[in-house]
Amino acid sequence: MSEQRRASERRVVIVGAGAAGDGAAEALRKAGFDGPVVLVGRDPHRGYHRPYLSKQFLRDELPIDRVWLHHTDEYEKLGIEWLGGRTVVAASRRDSSITLDDGRTLPFDVLVLATGGTPRWLDSVPRLANVFALRTLDDGVTLKQAVFAASRPLVIGAGFIGAEVAASARMLGKEPLVVELAPVPLGRALGEEMGEVYARLHRSRGVDLRTSTAVTEWVAHGDRVQAVRLSDGTTEEVDLVLVAIGIEPELAVARDLELPLIAGGVETDETLRAAPTVYCAGDIAAHLHPVYGRHLRVEHWQVARKQGQAIGQAIAGDPTPYQELPWFWSDQYDVNLQYLGQASGFDQTVWRGDRDGDRFSVFYLQDGRVQAVLAYNEGKTIRFSRDLISRQVPVSPEALAAETTDLRELARHPSTG
Ligand SMILES: Cc1cc2nc3c(=O)[nH]c(=O)nc-3n(C[C@H](O)[C@H](O)[C@H](O)COP(=O)(O)OP(=O)(O)OC[C@H]3O[C@@H](n4cnc5c(N)ncnc54)[C@H](O)[C@@H]3O)c2cc1C
Numbered sequence: 001m002s003e004q005r006r007a008s009e010r011r012v013v014i015v016g017a018g019a020a021g022d023g024a025a026e027a028l029r030k031a032g033f034d035g036p037v038v039l040v041g042r043d044p045h046r047g048y049h050r051p052y053l054s055k056q057f058l059r060d061e062l063p064i065d066r067v068w069l070h071h072t073d074e075y076e077k078l079g080i081e082w083l084g085g086r087t088v089v090a091a092s093r094r095d096s097s098i099t100l101d102d103g104r105t106l107p108f109d110v111l112v113l114a115t116g117g118t119p120r121w122l123d124s125v126p127r128l129a130n131v132f133a134l135r136t137l138d139d140g141v142t143l144k145q146a147v148f149a150a151s152r153p154l155v156i157g158a159g160f161i162g163a164e165v166a167a168s169a170r171m172l173g174k175e176p177l178v179v180e181l182a183p184v185p186l187g188r189a190l191g192e193e194m195g196e197v198y199a200r201l202h203r204s205r206g207v208d209l210r211t212s213t214a215v216t217e218w219v220a221h222g223d224r225v226q227a228v229r230l231s232d233g234t235t236e237e238v239d240l241v242l243v244a245i246g247i248e249p250e251l252a253v254a255r256d257l258e259l260p261l262i263a264g265g266v267e268t269d270e271t272l273r274a275a276p277t278v279y280c281a282g283d284i285a286a287h288l289h290p291v292y293g294r295h296l297r298v299e300h301w302q303v304a305r306k307q308g309q310a311i312g313q314a315i316a317g318d319p320t321p322y323q324e325l326p327w328f329w330s331d332q333y334d335v336n337l338q339y340l341g342q343a344s345g346f347d348q349t350v351w352r353g354d355r356d357g358d359r360f361s362v363f364y365l366q367d368g369r370v371q372a373v374l375a376y377n378e379g380k381t382i383r384f385s386r387d388l389i390s391r392q393v394p395v396s397p398e399a400l401a402a403e404t405t406d407l408r409e410l411a412r413h414p415s416t417g
Pocket residue numbers: 015016017018019020021040041042043050051052053054086087088089114115116117134135136161250252253281282283284298299300301302304305327328329330331
């Protein structure tokens with residue numbers, strides 16, 4: 001009882017009102033926390049589904065009211081004080097307070113840091129009227145109008161956002177040019193072999209994908225980029241440019257708080273705690289994952305959402321290790337990709353199904369144990385592979401590859417596989 005009362009007297013301040021911050025605020029209330037909750041976000045809009053911005057929303061297949069995470073009055077109903085359009089410009093652990101860009105100082109007992117990331121930019125890219133990045137809803141609205149008006153959009157970078165925007169543009173009948181420095185698209189996330197699969201997919205759908213290529217010169221006319229010269233010696237006319245070369249984690253507030261940094265983000269323990277009164281979630285969190293025994297920093301929607309929710313529950317109750325395996329998806333054309341786990345350092349891949357066909361799975365192994373699984377139009381493999389990854393049991397590649405193998409059974413009795 002006294003524990004309960006102490007919990008409700010604490011003031012929780014959440015910095016960043018995106019996937020993770022919004023998830024934390026909502027989960028606090030769902031878990032019965034009745035103390036003050038303040039949610040501060042630089043974005044003037046209430047929470048929204050960012051992943052739609054490169055897919056259905058960009059193609060105008062989804063009205064804006066389906067993009068919001070909540071109804072207009074949800075924060076009010078939940079008793080969450082939402083300070084939208086406000087940036088935290090300073091923070092101190094010693095004073096247990098944050099300072100907003102309007103000069104106000106807010107004290108906290110517990111701070112949740114979920115500041116996400118901002119799109120990376122290259123100094124050589126001119127900031128002209130038809131050159132864009134994509135992160136916020138406002139970016140998405142502007143890019144949508146521009147894509148509809150364009151005929152030859154140029155996408156710099158074939159990571160997930162670049163590849164999805166290129167696919168969307170192609171689905172709208174545009175003639176996208178994609179320029180990627182690496183030899184394959186998505187190679188950093190999925191490895192060379194899957195990168196080849198995606199290269200074939202995009203090219204077969206009519207995207208002009210130039211890999212191992214860079215822009216060497218920007219040709220502008222007035223306030224617009226009109227053409228680019230490429231390292232393959234060609235010159236291409238373009239009427240829109242999207243710079244999609246990844247994000248920089250937003251670490252300014254974390255630095256002010258003097259939090260430890262690792263793996264490009266804020267170092268947290270297994271319970272997502274970065275300091276005794278500070279939790280951290282989402283794109284900036286380098287979480288000590290109990291299954292992998294190392295710090296993972298993942299830039300994906302469901303991870304941010306679930307970490308935020310776990311923090312809300314931890315503050316309202318007891319902190320427990322966060323054990324969820326990272327999971328993400330990407331939709332390009334009619335291909336649904338899902339990926340469970342984390343495979344950096346894999347030393348073997350095992351393919352299940354027809355790798356030249358339109359549905360298959362890939363297991364990523366290290367020392368004979370499954371670290372991650374990728375499903376290409378084959379979502380059920382993901383559902384059945386959780387235990388294989390969580391238990392980290394050694395399994396035979398032949399058993400994994402055989403489509404007749406029951407993967408859940410294999411996790412329970414690996415030696416029989
Ligand atoms: C176009 C697009 C498509 C995507 N598609 C997918 C997908 O298909 N699948 C997938 O798994 N993931 C996808 N993602 C990634 C996913 O959206 C992110 O991983 C997720 O949003 C991260 O959540 P977060 O809460 O850490 O950060 P965010 O959602 O970025 O929220 C952070 C918030 O913090 C605010 N903030 C930052 N600094 C301050 C400050 N000093 N003061 C106040 N507020 C601050 C920011 O304004 C922002 O609103 C996509 C991302 C984009 C941009």
